[in-house]
Amino acid sequence: MNAKELKQVKEQLKEGHFPQWMVTDPDIYKLEQDKIFAKTWLFIGHESEVKEPGDYVTRMMAEDPVLMMKNKQGEINVFLNSCSHRGTRLCTEDYGNKKAHTCPYHGWTYSLDGDLIGVVAGNKVFGEKMDKGDWGLRPIPRVESYQGMIFGNLDPEAEPLEDYLGNMKWYFDIMLGRSDGGMEVWGVPHRWVAKANWKMTSENFAADPYHVQTTHRSAVELELTPKDPMYASYGHQVVLDNGHGINVITSETGRSRLKYQGMPEDMWPMFERNLTENQQEVFSRVTNFVGGVFPNLSFISTQSGSEGNGHNHLNFRVWRPLGPDKIEILVWFMIDKALPYEFKKKSYRGFLNTFGAAGTLEQDDTENWARIVEASQGKMARDRSLNYNNVINYLMGFDNLEPDKEFPGPGTAYPSCYTDHIARSMHRYWLSLITADMEEEEKV
Structure with a gap:
């Protein structure tokens, strides 16, 4: 969209009109992914879906797969559902209960806190220099809840959820x-x-x-x-x-x-x-x-x-x-x-x-x-x-x-x-x- 089209669309919206070309335009869709779904608060799930330690659900934040799970302390965390080794989707089930999550590709294992706790063949193939503490699951930048509803935001600078809900x-x-x-x-x-x-x-x-x-x-x-x-x-x-x-x-x-x-x-x-x-x-x-x-x-x-x-x-x-x-x-x-x-x-x-x-x-x-x-x-x-x-x-x-x-x-x-x-x-x-x-x- 160029400046001329932007001005035209603004005027149309002021008049109670919406341009039909913007409904399914592929370029507009790309902008939406970057400017909307990567910046606003997206609903992930409800706290009652993960009642016990080890309970988890897998969801999508637009195009990003996420893993929401409850740890032993009763905290609910949300991570990118992607192994830190080769990027494979870590968990493929929709929901369940596990003590830990093991990647089906090379067997790296993560705790309920997202920490890397197991590497197949460990020091024999990676040597002593690789620190497992550097290779845990990547947390979603912002996770907040309201009345049991859990939302995530990919923008670390986003306003608080409660302010956004208003x-x-x-x-x-x-x-x-x-x-x-x-x-x-x-x-x-x-x-x-x-x-x-x-x-x-x-x-x-x-x-x-x-x-x-x-x-x-x-x-x-x-x-x-x-x-x-x-x-x-x-x-x-x-x-x-x-x-x-x-x-x-x-x-x-x-x-x-x-x-x-x-x-x-x-x-x-x-x-x-x-x-x-x-x-x-x-x-x-x-x-x-x-x-x-x-x-x-x-x-x-x-x-x-x-x-x-x-x-x-x-x-x-x-x-x-x-x-x-x-x-x-x-x-x-x-x-x-x-x-x-x-x-x-x-x-x-x-x-x-x-x-x-x-x-x-x-x-x-x-x-x-x-x-x-x-x-x-x-x-x-x-x-x-x-x-x-x-x-x-x-x-x-x-x-x-x-x-x-x-x-x-x-x-x-x-x-x-x-x-x-x-x-x-x-x-x-x-x-x-x-x-x-x-x-x-x-x-x-």
């Missing part, structure tokens, strides 16, 4: 910190590959309840969601800093039919102990929370599902880019530790039937994401000039929706979820990151 912490406290003992992951993350661009999937969850009644028409016909075409619009869309955002969806009356998303009444005293009055007010009214943390973490807490509205479920998901037109989707099901087992089981079934890998709603979404990619890869759609007016529309609420100053939570809250305020904020922040160096050069 006011999203207030909403995370409702979803993740409302009950005694916090949350736990049930099962292992669902994983599958889809034809899609990560920007569009992130936007779909964080910013687009407008698609619900059309894309998920099957859910309406199965009576999993109401027939009212405005159903997903009621409530507030809340714009937060750093491209984050959340939709607090209620009902037409401004209140959910079921208080606290249908959670058992004997849990309510916990909510009152752990949440502020304003947080209780928002949680007691909400039907669905759906939103995202930039760049590629999304979440939904919903009452919908075949098990009935009495069994809500929470899932977090990562849209890992595999290229400009392909992603790997990882979905974690999380539930309050304090809930009865039967409630957890029914909630999990509801999740599987809707937002699991083969769930009804999940299949609806992936079809549309593939169509976006298909329509954005041709010569006409990729033309960077103004010849074809190659922009897509983000004009909902652009000039006819004012913030609701009475909303009890932080952020800029708009009194409808059928608006593009979060999407526009995401795209502006995205552009600021991938063009940071260019903007500095322009100032000079």
